[in-house]
Amino acid sequence: MTWETLRAHATRLRQQHLSELFAQDAQRFEQLHRHVGPLLFDFSKQRLDGEALQLLARLADERDLGGWIERLFAGEEVNGTERRAAMHWALRAPADGSIPEPREGLYAEVEEQLQKMRELINKLHSGQWRGVTGEVVTDVVNIGVGGSDLGPLMVCRALEECDVTTALNVHFVSSMDGSQLAYLLRELRPHTTLFVISSKSFTTVDTLYNANTARSWLREALGREQSVVDCHFLGISADVQRMTDWGIHEDHQLRLWDWVGGRFSVWSAIGFPVALSIGMPAFRDFLAGGHFMDTHFRTAPWLENVPVLMALTGVWNTNMLGINAHAILPYDARLKYLPSYLEQLEMESNGKSVTRDGEPVEGSTSPVIWGEVGPNAQHAFYQLLHQGTQVVTCDFIVSAMRYHEATPVTTTLEGQHELALANCLAQSRLLAFGEAALPQGEQMPFYKRYKGNQPSSTLMLDELTPFALGVLLAAYEHKVFTQAVMWQINPFDQWGVELGKKIALETLSLIHQQPDANDLSAQLLADRNRSLRDSMDASTTGLIDFIQQQRRGF
CATH class of the missing domain: 3.40.50.10490 (Glucose-6-phosphate isomerase like protein; domain 1)
Structure with missing residues (x-):
């Protein structure tokens, strides 16, 4: 009505x-x-x-806005399609009871990660974090995409006048085509560079391709030992096992939770580059500002x-x-x-x-x-x-x-x-x-x-x-x-972006060079690719043909 x-x-x-x-x-x-x-x-x-x-x-x-606000701050399942709460507000809530804890120990988990961030940042600010050759880290590169890039990049630039140190240079890489990373790698020294891999799922293809390129660059310059990864990578993710499998040492892992959406995650460990740039006291002021607005919104x-x-x-x-x-x-x-x-x-x-x-x-x-x-x-x-x-x-x-x-x-x-x-x-x-x-x-x-x-x-x-x-x-x-x-x-969901990424992975196999016709497994792959190609539209197949024609000319 x-x-x-x-x-x-x-x-x-x-x-x-x-x-x-x-x-x-x-x-x-x-x-x-x-x-x-x-x-x-x-x-x-x-x-x-x-x-x-x-x-x-x-x-x-x-529309029961009051009821929905109560459910949001009570940690209820407001993200129905993924059966999750949306508790990004808890990342900035002080443990003083001003917002009741949705479940016991939640604020302690958040505080534990903030303390670990503080320890890692102090190590970098004091020059105690050294690369595999013993040189002090001077450059930190955040590798992420979407909320793992836009949030920290925006806040770092917005608060750059609060920068507490000129000894560290913070850079951001997000493009899947490798352009940003290729430019940076020409400018940086592997001996003094630390990479931060920011990915909630640790499966984002754009991020992992950039991370793998960075790892190859380091190993080519410094050797292929695991110590290179140990000294030059820090991971931020909700999936601890995937970070470990990739090679990141547990001491250099920061944690997210499935109730933190990517575009709401700058308040979490994803904000590590922000805290690194402006210092933990100023980062906590940033969190306090968010909490101030949470209280206003609720009341x-x-x-x-x-x-x-x-x-x-x-x-x-x-x-x-x-x-x-x-x-x-x-x-x-x-x-x-x-x-x-x-x-x-x-x-x-x-x-x-x-x-x-x-x-x-x-x-x-x-x-x-x-x-x-x-x-x-x-x-x-x-x-x-x-x-x-x-x-x-x-x-x-x-x-x-x-x-x-x-x-x-x-x-x-x-x-x-x-x-x-x-x-x-x-x-x-x-x-x-x-x-x-x-x-x-x-x-x-x-x-x-x-x-x-x-x-x-x-x-x-x-x-x-x-x-x-x-x-x-x-x-x-x-x-x-x-x-x-x-x-x-x-x-709190974003299903509209998922199918395109799935189709892109299928299309990738068609863009690769043709497999060896004498290899049985390659023949099976070729058969699969032909079937996939037959299911595509004329525009896409025409563009793939043009790409392959151009590549054969080199």
Whole structure:
């Protein structure tokens, strides 16, 4: 019933421009912003009003959001298709009882891994971790993909000004084609390089291919003894046995659990590169920020709850206004990788078309998430945002303060930060109000006109600290969960990515060079490949033929 009432209200409200909504209510910002800890969330430039918010809150009650939040934090099986809990929040929960322990010993297990991380990091920071030749490790390469890459890469870059050591260089490798790794191996010395293999299952083909290449590189340079692997590899996985079978020493293994989804795993040992870069005290501040938002999400009423309001405005835009694109626009180059991180978090979680009960969903689910650092984006796609035919909602993300030390350089840099702030505020204003943002009476030719009425939110941090970043990321996580409840889907599985990877492994055998016709086992493989090829479409087989033709020319 509320869903249809919301649609009817949206039809009426759609006729009003944002400039009219602000003209009608001088207190609109006061009513439509929330300030929680280090985060200010301004949603006054969204195309909704108080009545829409009340209806959205009623929808949250009808969809039993409160019950789902209780089940999430009670460690119940909220991931139905994989029969798992989703307890990423437990990775950042202090053992003080503020969130009851879902099962005895859970927090102790998490703390044990944090302590082991601290020991390994201290060993690296102090120069005690040495390669097989006795030289001190100077470079650490994280090998992962998806959440095992995007999370730590994004947070490391976001918090690079907190870096506690210049003695260690942290690198990231994720591409399955080997390009990133090949470039790095030309620059690094095997004697002083440590590889971190991050894979929840320790079966991810992309990651293992890169890891095997790194192992071959080390053995070619340093010898094939097991000690090379012992000294130059660290593993992070939920599968201890697979790490051991690959050759990683048990002292150099960090553990995950099956209740940690990859895109929610930066709070776990997957965050090892982050803790290595900023130090364990700052990493614990990052966890504390996430926990702060967990507590707010669990306890605040819907219309005071920042993640819930983020989610409900998104449902309003997607399902009531029919807007299916959402841009992430950080006005801070340190947040360069945040759009990519949120693309995975939102689209892999909520890019679903079937409800938890196996029925088709009502309307749309996740919009297309995309974005770029704001100043770069202004010179790339803001033309479309301001004068194109597509409606796109936007999240502007910026910190109010930066550069505190009073030196000639920081004074100049503070001026640059103010320039970024000014651009952020100006762009959100122009998107909302269009030509109404101009001085009264100023006229523009048709090709310079701005229609405005593009909805946006602004998420402003007091400053970009580990704690504040933890607050921000946890807010987005809980936004995703809330929207999944509204859409009645499971945000914790990702079956859509699995079949393509399976087909890729089958296709790989066809791309390999043809087997020796005199080898019986090779003949059997050739027969299997012919059968597989016969089951494929003409486009795929034509492309495989072209690949093989090109390879035969070398």
